[in-house]
Amino acid sequence: MNHKMRNLVVLLTCAVALPLFSQPKTASSLYFSVLGRKKVTVVGQDIYTTGLYVSADGGETYQHKGWKSLPIFGLAVDPRENGRRIFLACGNGVLRSLDGGETWKIVTDWEITEVQTVVIDPNDPQTIYLTSSYGTWVSRDGGDSWHSLNQGLQPVSLTYHSVLAVKPSDSRTLYVGTADGVLVSRDGGEHWQRSGLQGRQIHDLQIAPYDENLLLCGTDITGVYISRDAGQSWRQINMQLKGRDIYSVEIDANNPGVFYCGGYLCGVNRTRNYGETWEPLDNEITDKTIRDIAVDLRQPHVVYAGALNYGLYRSTDSGNRFSLIAEGDGQIRAVAVQ
Numbered sequence: 001m002n003h004k005m006r007n008l009v010v011l012l013t014c015a016v017a018l019p020l021f022s023q024p025k026t027a028s029s030l031y032f033s034v035l036g037r038k039k040v041t042v043v044g045q046d047i048y049t050t051g052l053y054v055s056a057d058g059g060e061t062y063q064h065k066g067w068k069s070l071p072i073f074g075l076a077v078d079p080r081e082n083g084r085r086i087f088l089a090c091g092n093g094v095l096r097s098l099d100g101g102e103t104w105k106i107v108t109d110w111e112i113t114e115v116q117t118v119v120i121d122p123n124d125p126q127t128i129y130l131t132s133s134y135g136t137w138v139s140r141d142g143g144d145s146w147h148s149l150n151q152g153l154q155p156v157s158l159t160y161h162s163v164l165a166v167k168p169s170d171s172r173t174l175y176v177g178t179a180d181g182v183l184v185s186r187d188g189g190e191h192w193q194r195s196g197l198q199g200r201q202i203h204d205l206q207i208a209p210y211d212e213n214l215l216l217c218g219t220d221i222t223g224v225y226i227s228r229d230a231g232q233s234w235r236q237i238n239m240q241l242k243g244r245d246i247y248s249v250e251i252d253a254n255n256p257g258v259f260y261c262g263g264y265l266c267g268v269n270r271t272r273n274y275g276e277t278w279e280p281l282d283n284e285i286t287d288k289t290i291r292d293i294a295v296d297l298r299q300p301h302v303v304y305a306g307a308l309n310y311g312l313y314r315s316t317d318s319g320n321r322f323s324l325i326a327e328g329d330g331q332i333r334a335v336a337v338q
Contacts, residue, residue, distance in 0.1 A: 028296050029083050030055040031336040033072035065101030074117035075334045089115040096143045107143040116162050123171045131161035149189035163205045177202025195231035209253040218246030224261055226275050237275030242266040250293040254300040262290025268305050270319050281319040294335040306332025
């Protein structure tokens with residue numbers, strides 16, 4: 001059996017072996033979603049690869065924890081609950097698990113569909129936000145009920161919300177990426193105003209943990225933008241960046257000025273100087289489409305990249321080299337590390 005087939009068999013039986021290296025005693029948990037509907041037969045069994053996979057031991061083994069028939073576009077794990085409380089952004093709403101993914105419940109009703117992301121308020125675990133093709137909703141009771149935050153949003157381009165970020169020091173300040181730039185609210189989403197990048201579709205948006213005035217956006221066609229004044233002004237930072245359709249941006253919380261980004265056929269790119277220059281990383285994934293990137297906060301030299309149709313990759317040297325650690329039948333859409 002060749003190396004590639006061996007990796008596939010191991011993943012589909014939910015036990016992926018990673019390269020050997022010393023694991024810390026407090027290993028991070030890795031979560032990733034596989035979006036794919038194809039059924040694969042392995043050793044006489046029909047195995048579905050769609051759903052959520054979780055590694056509770058820093059990547060030694062994986063378990064399937066999500067529904068097999070639902071596409072998962074985003075996920076959020078409550079760090080205060082030791083991985084027991086998980087939310088999934090799905091095509092038909094939001095799913096919630098209170099037992100680490102053993103059981104699930106759809107907590108949204110029929111009017112909330114095409115959910116893109118789900119976000120847990122860093123200051124209030126009972127406050128949950130979701131973004132969808134039809135706007136943003138909030139739950140103040142842990143997901144049991146939802147309230148629309150779309151008052152006054154016209155036209156339709158301003159109601160397509162792809163991503164949301166909560167200001168860590170002030171949960172009433174929210175940023176939302178839309179099909180027509182960035183919106184900001186300073187009253188918990190009750191009212192919105194424009195915050196730049198009109199005419200650009202926003203795929204991802206992050207706030208730097210070490211400087212809340214620093215915002216980073218990945219856009220469709222026009223690359224990466226940075227704001228150093230909380231969204232009042234933006235600057236395009238594409239010098240030596242490979243590709244302009246950027247689906248994911250990631251700020252290294254432990255190393256100021258280090259960002260990663262990935263997108264359509266451009267692999268993973270890294271900057272060490274706040275985006276003044278970029279470098280493409282690793283020949284193996286250079287030309288692959290990257291859907292999501294995550295940096296391990298406990299081990300910032302560990303970086304994960306989820307690829308379209310090519311599986312999950314990991315680097316243990318800050319992105320210099322990536323290794324394939326999980327081959328999904330379909331695209332890796334969301335990656336999270338806790």
